[in-house]
Amino acid sequence: MARLDRGLTDAAFRLWIEKEVPTTLLGPILTCIPNDPCALDVQLRKGGVLQVYHGNTSLLRIKTGKSGELLQLDFGSYESEVAKLDSKLRGRWRIDEAEDLSRQLCRVLPTLAACVGRSYYQNRKEGFWENQLAYTHGRGWRADKEWLVIDRQAVVGFDSGAELNDTVGPIVGRHAAALESLIDRQPRRWAKPKAVGNELDLLAVNHRGEILCIELKHASNSEGVYCGPFQAAVYRDTFHAVAESIVPDLDRLVRQKVVLGLLPPMALGLMPFVKLPVVRGVLAVVGNQSREVQRRLRLCLDSCEYVEYWQLDD
The missing domain is CATH 3.30.920 (Metal Transport, Frataxin; Chain A)
Structure with missing residues (x-):
């Protein structure tokens, strides 16, 4: 389970x-x-x-x-x-x-x-922005903000390696193949397919009772940006597959974090889920990208099963 x-x-x-x-x-x-x-x-x-x-x-x-x-x-x-x-x-x-x-x-x-x-925080890249969003949309969240971060580096656990492989293996394989196919069709190979890790950057919920799987990238990491939609799709499909099992865990996590002062009390207004939640995949990119990077990213988004794209100001 x-x-x-x-x-x-x-x-x-x-x-x-x-x-x-x-x-x-x-x-x-x-x-x-x-x-x-x-x-x-x-x-x-x-x-x-x-x-x-x-x-x-x-x-x-x-x-x-x-x-x-x-x-x-x-x-x-x-x-x-x-x-x-x-x-x-x-x-x-x-x-x-x-x-x-x-x-x-x-x-x-x-x-x-x-x-x-410096590469961990002071360079104002991905690590810096994970901390920023975990604060502004987590501990410092207000009810007028659309989404609440409830965890970072989120990992779904399974009872056995076999269950992990049976659940996640086909999902990773499908999206990895889609990325590889896209890259192979290009006149010049401008990205190397990246293995998907098991830690989701930011796990969030919104006012509509939906789970958001947010993959965070900095614009300076162009190859990471290209792989981002496929990574977000993997996490979305994984969390969708296990949503019924983990909904009680999410509720418990939010309640503990509120009491411990790691989330504001108003976060309880988003819990518990009243029905099995929709799970959405999001690629959030911080910073400005060149026109060529934007063009390639659009190809990736169009080749990926639907993933939302958010542009965040640096």
Whole structure:
């Protein structure tokens, strides 16, 4: 059975509310870079993990476990850098120490964000815009905005590799073949077909109760732009195939994120789905493209099963 496995266990969620962790830990982390409210984005992940993104790099994973009583910090490839910044920032904390942990993280995270490679955020490309949209259409969402981001790097889980292959394999094969056929018909081969990953850039819902699978590209990445419609179509068809199974997971995810302060309370107005939702594929491109790139993109959109195209201002 398919699932969108995100969030805390019920026991951990109740404990976090009781201990006021959203106020003592998450709130300060999200605002610890005051001159840039989009710089850090916190998302719920499989197995009760909270992941702190700075663009398209993960600065920190906070593992909560089943009970939520212990917090395990994982800075991944930034462990050595964190040790230089604060040698006393230990890896394991009790939930009752959340306020002290918050103070230490708020000292470390801004410096850590400032020293990571420019390509993750400071270059204002895809990672930067994922953070921007996860804030403006997520934590900072207002009801007058058409769509709400409820997850990023969204992954559909399956009970077995066989179920994954049976569900997703034919979808990927069909759209990959369509892209390959288009490229082969061109006088000059202007793109290399790109393998579709298993992480959707932005998963959103709108006021009509529809699921939006948004593939985000920057105009400077022309080959990525050409492949974008086919990638969006793969995610759309995948989420359509599993929509009935994951609708309860989406509702649970939004409700947890609202209580934890990761989405505004008004987001609950879009939940729960009153019927099996329509799933739409969207290619969103940030920045201006040359006329030739626009011409080629139009060929891709015309050759792909219907995918919406959004142009976002840089």
